Amino acid sequence: MIYLDQAASSFPKPKVVAEAMVEAVNDYGANPGRGNHALADRAAKVIQTTRKLLAERFGVSNPKKVLFFSNATGALNQAISGFPFSEGDHVITTRFEHNSVRRPLEHLKEKKKIEVTYLEGNSEELAADLKAVIRPETKLVVISHASNITGEIAPLKSMMEIIKETDSKVLVDASQTAGHFPIHMKELGIDMLAFPGHKRLLGPQGTGALLVEGEIKLDPLVYGGTGSFSELPTQPDRWPEKYESGTLNTPGIAGWKAALQELDEINCVSRETYLTIRLMEGLAAIKDVMIYGPGPDVERMPVLAFNIGDISSQEIAMILDSHYQIAVRAGLHCSPTSHDFYATSDQGAVRASIGPYNTEEEIDRLIQAIDEIRNGYMEM
Known part of the structure; x- marks a missing residue:
């Protein structure tokens, strides 16, 4: 997983x-x-x-x-x-x-x-x-x-x-x-x-x-x-x-x-930032993917919210779990006022969040999975 x-x-x-x-x-x-x-x-x-x-x-x-x-x-x-x-x-x-x-x-x-x-x-x-x-x-x-x-x-x-x-x-x-x-x-x-x-x-x-x-x-x-x-x-x-x-x-x-x-022995903040930017750039290159929040040039936490077109965020998360063994969070994330701001209250959003033990290979696998899911839905 x-x-x-x-x-x-x-x-x-x-x-x-x-x-x-x-x-x-x-x-x-x-x-x-x-x-x-x-x-x-x-x-x-x-x-x-x-x-x-x-x-x-x-x-x-x-x-x-x-x-x-x-x-x-x-x-x-x-x-x-x-x-x-x-x-x-x-x-x-x-x-x-x-x-x-x-x-x-x-x-x-x-x-x-x-x-x-x-x-x-x-x-x-x-x-x-x-x-x-x-x-x-x-x-x-x-x-x-x-x-x-x-x-x-x-x-x-x-x-x-x-x-x-x-x-x-x-x-x-x-x-x-x-x-x-x-x-x-x-x-x-x-x-x-x-x-x-x-x-x-x-x-x-x-x-x-x-x-x-x-x-x-x-x-x-x-x-x-x-x-x-x-x-x-x-x-x-x-x-x-x-x-x-x-x-x-x-x-x-x-x-x-x-x-x-x-x-203090697990100081991976810079690597988490690098992986977040890698994920952001990879998702931004996929057609129909919308990323919410600040861009890659703004200091941020290693948390990224996105959607694919008008596909349910919950459905994307379930596909990632069942077909790709990737665990993310979808929905309103217990913060409905944030979703009101981004006009995602009905759809929610997919959230990927990165920690000190995540790797480049895992990030690339998520990018590939989102590209495949997008192609499967949008080009039917």
Whole structure:
């Protein structure tokens, strides 16, 4: 199988990821922070080390403000639904957003009567559009660092310069970019950063994190046992316990720790960019293929969305899977506002996404397959 669905979940993982997970299950499968014995202490140390690794990589002052969740969706929900909004508060976000941002915001529009503005322009227009709509009532700006459909990158630095002139807080969804681009929260002025462990950070599924820099009083979404402060009838007011009720995914976090320690040895960003341009140029040479998003001369993520004429994107993906053993993603990719922008809401789009282990031969095989599918449909 040629796996080109890396934007959904990276595959394969470094060998050390599975080894670390097996070790956690077999050698110290105890509950971290919930026992005064050696196995619980060993599990807790793995959790603490992973917090420190993430804090160092992403520029967080306090590792205790690295909060673990089962995915980026959980992290984004904690940041958005836990934010101390009042009626009439204003939020700004972008058309790039995944439903993990859009749906919590739409829910809060009804529940807390907040106002949400969606910036509709492309990446070149986002900063100017932001400056035009930000106002004193704007309490939060949510920015998807890169589109999960086209790989288009938001102008984060220029947007941050505008936001810093206000009292607004900033949440960045780095689901696609974490592990691919360096992100330093303190240097950029990012207040909250959310991402999964299982994409470009090469960790296992079931892992994600919300990183908080500075003082933000979020309301926890889950209340329960925290392993300490058990005498309190209310949720403890200490990080990270306040936001991590229940047993953490120690095997998953152990695997993520191993991936983070391995990540710097797998620095293939330039090769992924090269393969993306190779794919883009190959598809552009095929008649009736439409490619969405920025061209090859613009910095982008290794993600490419395209269609063949008016053929269903789902049908193309099924043919690639069944006849060519090529795995891609088709449809709306949980980001309908992006498809509205590209007028692909009815057809969806085929998305090919590249990771550190993909090869030139695999890219050329996809190009050949698309050419054959196009010829089979268009010349009948």
